[in-house]
Amino acid sequence: MDLSADAAADLGNLLFQRPARTRVLLTHDIDSAECPNNLVKWFLPIEESNDVRSANYIVPRAWPIDRGLTSEIDNRGHEIGIHGYDHSNRTPFAPTAERHVRLAAGAQVGTGFKTAGYRAPSLVRTKVMIEELASHYSIGFESRETICLRCETRQDFQNAFGVRIRHVGKNR
Numbered sequence: 001m002d003l004s005a006d007a008a009a010d011l012g013n014l015l016f017q018r019p020a021r022t023r024v025l026l027t028h029d030i031d032s033a034e035c036p037n038n039l040v041k042w043f044l045p046i047e048e049s050n051d052v053r054s055a056n057y058i059v060p061r062a063w064p065i066d067r068g069l070t071s072e073i074d075n076r077g078h079e080i081g082i083h084g085y086d087h088s089n090r091t092p093f094a095p096t097a098e099r100h101v102r103l104a105a106g107a108q109v110g111t112g113f114k115t116a117g118y119r120a121p122s123l124v125r126t127k128v129m130i131e132e133l134a135s136h137y138s139i140g141f142e143s144r145e146t147i148c149l150r151c152e153t154r155q156d157f158q159n160a161f162g163v164r165i166r167h168v169g170k171n172r
Contacts, residue, residue, distance in 0.1 A: 026054040029083055029119070031062075036069040044076060057083035057119040060109035074114065082106040084121040092126040099129060107136040 028043065030036055039056060047054055056073055058065060060082055074080055085091050085102040094102060106118065118133050 030058040033063040055079040057081040061086040081117045089124045092129045
């Protein structure tokens, strides 16, 4: 799950208190066949020269995945995530059985390297799909820079992103 600017809406009426220091999560959508080559050739050297690592989201079923390049990206300390199924924006609205097949197929591509998580193409997602992602991906906090795929608790989210969350609404 992409936890970007609208994470509060996905998590349900949560307000964020600005932290003293802002953390940046550098991500790239690998949404064309030539993107992995461009990433390795142009972007990773710049990031690494600045001691930065990024999360890179690949589309698992739109074209053949170059396992050599994804392994290189992973071995260099960058994260690999899944960017939908085929970049068609259909997964969130697919019937339940098809949605499970699509989510499982994407997660399967991530075997062989640590998958950083899931980012929906165009950020198109539904609450049901977000909940179903939990059965295909798990949370991990190896470092403060690690992408938070699914936070089990509000405290997990606060710890991962260094923010304080206050719930607003009827169900406090």
